[in-house]
Amino acid sequence: MQHVCALADVPVGEGLRIDSVSPPIAVFRTEDDEVLAIDDTCTHQDASLADGWLEDCWVECPLHASRFDLRTGAVDAPPAKLPVRAHAVEVRDGEVWVALSDAVPHLPPGVTYEAS
C-alpha cells in the first residue's frame, strides 16, 4: 500500500485528486465517513471526478453526468461507457493508504499518463 494523503485533507462529502500517482486517482469521503478511491479521470473526456458530485456511494462526473460506483468503478449510463478502476483503501491513524489496482486504466481519448 502507499500513502496518498491525510484523512483531514478530504472533507466529508468531497473528493480529492491525488496527482502523486499516475494516472491520478481520486479519494472520496462519503457522508457516512467511508473513504473510497477510484481513478480520477472520467473515461469519457478529460474531467476530474474529484470535482464531481458525491452522493451515497457514487460520484457524478461534473461534465456530462455519467455516474461511477465508488466501490467497483462501474459506470451507470453514457456518455461514459467504460468503468474506472477502484482501489483498495485503508485509513490508519488519520492517514489514507491505497493499494492501486493493477488493471489497465480506461483513459479517455487523447489522455495518456506514464504508469507510476
Next chain:
Amino acid sequence: MTTTEEPVTGSSLIPTLPGSAYVDPAVFDAECERIFEDMWFCAARESDLPKPGSFRTVQVGRESILISRSRRGEVRAFYNVCRHRGARICTEDAGERARSFQCPYHAWTYDFDGKLIAAPNLTKMPDIDRVEYGLRRVHVRTWLGYVWVSLADAPPSFEATVQQEVVDRLGTLDNIAGYDVANLSVGRRIVYDVAANWKLIVENFMECYHCATIHPELTEVLPEFADGLAAQYFVNHGAEFGEDVSGFTIDGSEGFGVIPGLEEDRDRKYYAITVKPQVFVNLVPDHVIFHRMYPMAADRTVVECDWLYLPDVVESGRDVTASVELFHRVNQQDFEACERTQPAMSSKLYAAGGVLVPSEHHISEFHEWVTHKLTPTGG
C-alpha cells in the same frame, strides 16, 4: 433644435424632453450605461429563488444577469456570460439547476458561488485560477423582499439612492416598514411587454392629469384623482378611498384584513412611490403592488408587476381577483396610453418634444435628472 414649438417662458407650459430622447438608440445606450448599469436595479423577488440553484435571468441595461442562490442560501448575481468564449450560461427566464451552472458550449462548469469547478482538460491547465475564471459577480442587496443588483464597480450608496427615494416620498423608512413588504407573498404576477420607451412609463406613473380620462375604475375608488393633481408630489400624502368604497378593489368591495402593524391613519389610503430608475410601488391597506421595469430597447419595456398579500391570504387560496383586477386594468390603460404615444416620438412635429401642464411640472425634475445623468460629468 427647432424652437417654434417651445412654450413661451412664463406660460403655464414647460417643455418635455425632445422626441429623439425616446427613440434614439444612442440615447438608450447612454441610459443603459449611465443609469441602469450604474445604479441599483431591482431585478427579482427573493421568493423567485426558493432554493440553492434556483435562478432567474434578467436584462439590466444591455447585460443579461443571472441571479441565483448559493448552497448556503445567499443570493448571488453574475453576468450571464461564460468566461471561456462568452456563450450564455442560462437562456431561460427562470429555472433550477441541481448541481451547477454548466455552459452548454464546451461545458465549463461553475458552482452556485460562481467558481469554476470543472472543464474539459482543466487538470492539464493548473495555471487557471478557478475563482478568477469563475462567473463574474455583480453587487447584490436585498430589500423589501427584492433582489437589487448593481453592475457598477463601485455602486452608489443604497441608502442615499433607493432608500432615499422612499424617504423623500413617505417622510421616513418607518412609514414603509409597517407594510412588511419583505414578508408578504406573491398572490399574482403579471408581465406586460410594452412597446414604449421606459421614460414614457415613468412620466405616466408620475402624473394623474390622465386619471379621470383613462382610469374610470381607479377614479371611482380614489375620487381625489379626478382633480388631476393626485401626484406623488406631497410628502407622505396618501389618497383617501371614496366614502362608499370599502377596499382597493375593482368594484370598491371589501378587501382583506389590514396588514398588521400599519398605522391606523393608513387604513383607507393609497400611496404611490417611484424609485428611480425603474420601480413603482403602490401601498394600500391590505396589499402592495410592486412594479419593476426592464428597459429592453428604446421602444420596448417589459414591466413585471407583483401583487403582494399577507401570507395567509395566499396560502389559504383566497380569491385575489377583485384587487388584482383594479390595478391590472390601470396598468393596461396606462401602457396603452404609452404605446399610443411612442410612435409620435419620431414625428417631425414632436422633434422639440411636447409640453407639461402645471399638474405635470414636477415631471421636469425627472427630465433634469435624466439629462444630468447623461451629461458626461453628471453623477
